[in-house]
Amino acid sequence: MTGLDQTRDKVAGLSAGASDFVTKPFDRAELLARVASALRTKDAVDQLEDVQGVLVALAAAIEAKDPLTKDHCARLAGHALDLARLAGVDAATVPSVGYGAFLHDIGKIGISEAILRKPGPLDDREWAEMRRHPAIGARIVEPLRAGTLIAPIVRGHHERWDGTGYPDGLASETIPIGARIVSIVDAYDAMTHDRPYRAGLAVSVAQAELLRVKGSQFDPHLVDLFLDHLAELADERIAMPMDLARGLRLVG
Numbered sequence: 638m639t640g641l642d643q644t645r646d647k648v649a650g651l652s653a654g655a656s657d658f659v660t661k662p663f664d665r666a667e668l669l670a671r672v673a674s675a676l677r678t679k680d681a682v683d684q685l686e687d688v689q690g691v692l693v694a695l696a697a698a699i700e701a702k703d704p705l706t707k708d709h710c711a712r713l714a715g716h717a718l719d720l721a722r723l724a725g726v727d728a729a730t731v732p733s734v735g736y737g738a739f740l741h742d743i744g745k746i747g748i749s750e751a752i753l754r755k756p757g758p759l760d761d762r763e764w765a766e767m768r769r770h771p772a773i774g775a776r777i778v779e780p781l782r783a784g785t786l787i788a789p790i791v792r793g794h795h796e797r798w799d800g801t802g803y804p805d806g807l808a809s810e811t812i813p814i815g816a817r818i819v820s821i822v823d824a825y826d827a828m829t830h831d832r833p834y835r836a837g838l839a840v841s842v843a844q845a846e847l848l849r850v851k852g853s854q855f856d857p858h859l860v861d862l863f864l865d866h867l868a869e870l871a872d873e874r875i876a877m878p879m880d881l882a883r884g885l886r887l888v889g
C-alpha cells in the first residue's frame with residue numbers, strides 16, 4: 638500500500654514481487670476483495686505445486702523400476718517442450734506436453750520387472766504385456782488436474798504416423814500432437830544413449846535414422862522441426878568457445 642500512483646511505480650512494485658498494488662487513500666471493501674483474490678491465487682499456486690510434487694515422485698518411481706530410463710524423462714521433457722513451442726502448440730498446452738514427456742512410461746510400473754530387465758529379446762507373450770504400458774500409464778495420470786491433456790499423450794506415445802502403432806492404431810493427425818512429439822524425442826534420446834545391449838549411437842546416425850523413418854513412424858513435419866532445432870543447438874555450442882576466445886582476447 639502506497640501513496641505513489643504513477644504507472645512506473647506500479648510496474649516497479651509488481652516487478653519487485655508484489656502481488657498487487659493498492660494506492661492510498663484505499664477503499665476498505667476493495668482492499669478486502671483484493672486480499673481475498675490474492676489468497677485464491679496463492680491457493681491455486683500451492684495446489685499446482687502439490688501436483689508437480691506428485692508428478693516428480695511418479696517419475697522417480699519409474700526410474701527406480703527401470704534403470705534404463707535414468708535421467709531419460711528429464712531430458713525428454715526439455716526436448717518435448719522445445720519441439721512443442723516450435724510446432725506452434727498453444728502456450729497454455731505446452732507445459733502438458735512437458736509433463737506427458739516426463740511421464741510417458743509411467744505405465745511401466747504395471748509391467749513385471751522380469752520383462753523390463755530381461756537382457757535378451759522379448760517373446761510374443763512378453764511383448765503383449767509390455768505393450769500394455771501406454772494404456773496403464775494413461776489411467777494413472779487421468780486423475781491429475783491436467784490429466785485430460787496429459788493422458789492422451791501417455792496413451793499415444795507408441796502410435797505411428799502410418800497407423801501401425803499401438804494401443805489404438807491411430808494414424809497421422811488423429812494422433813494427439815503431444816504424443817507425436819514425445820514419440821520422436823523418445824526415439825532420439827533412446828538411440829543416443831547407452832542400452833545394456835549396445836552403446837549409444839552417434840548423433841549423426843540417430844538423426845539419419847529419424848530422417849529414414851519420417852513419414853512411416855513419425856510425423857514428417859515434426860521430424861524436420863526437431864532436426865533443425867538440434868542443428869541450432871549444435872551451432873550454439875560451437876559458437877560459445879569462439880565468444881569465450883574473443884572475450885579472452887579483449888581482456889588480454
Ligand SMILES: [Fe+2]
Pocket residue numbers: 741742770794795
Ligand atoms: Fe513407452
